[in-house]
Amino acid sequence: MTSTTRTVQGDRIYIQATPKAVWTAITDPEWSERYGYRSPAHYELRPGGRYRGLASPEMTAAGVPEVAIEGEVVEVDPPRRLVQTWHPVWGSEAAAEPATRLTYEIDETSPGVTRLTVLHDVTDAPSVEAMVAGEVPNAGGGWNEVLSDLKTLLETGKPLAC
Numbered sequence: 001m002t003s004t005t006r007t008v009q010g011d012r013i014y015i016q017a018t019p020k021a022v023w024t025a026i027t028d029p030e031w032s033e034r035y036g037y038r039s040p041a042h043y044e045l046r047p048g049g050r051y052r053g054l055a056s057p058e059m060t061a062a063g064v065p066e067v068a069i070e071g072e073v074v075e076v077d078p079p080r081r082l083v084q085t086w087h088p089v090w091g092s093e094a095a096a097e098p099a100t101r102l103t104y105e106i107d108e109t110s111p112g113v114t115r116l117t118v119l120h121d122v123t124d125a126p127s128v129e130a131m132v133a134g135e136v137p138n139a140g141g142g143w144n145e146v147l148s149d150l151k152t153l154l155e156t157g158k159p160l161a162c
Helices: 019-027 057-061 092-096 126-132 142-156
Strands: 008-015 041-043 050-054 067-077 081-088 100-110 113-121
Touching (some): 008 142, 019 100, 019 142, 050 081, 081 092, 113 142, 126 142
Antiparallel strands (some): 008 113, 050 067, 067 081, 081 100, 100 113
């Protein structure tokens, strides 16, 4: 009998913005290309809908395919919760691993302040686990960097100068 240890990475950040603004920044490609890896995310916001994380021009110049991350929407409850699968396809190691499960929980903690919790179940996906933890050299800072950039963009109108 084989046993699997479940691995979930969790990140939480408080943002001076409404839950709707946070939801829009996550799900609208015009917003998602303004922070993080500066590449648009496209969602079909319905259970079973498609998710595609596109590569930025810098990423495609480095050999990353146009669609860098594929997935499927599992649960949609705007502006409170989004659950999806998340499967990077740009490298053979990550592409060979199973799709992971990504959950965004968005809660207003007081008027104009939103708590964003990101839970990423990376069970059986060690290369994805290292990437999203920011442990892979020259691959960005993982969820910590992406969420810090999102917070800065929503609060100041400008992304981090990463």
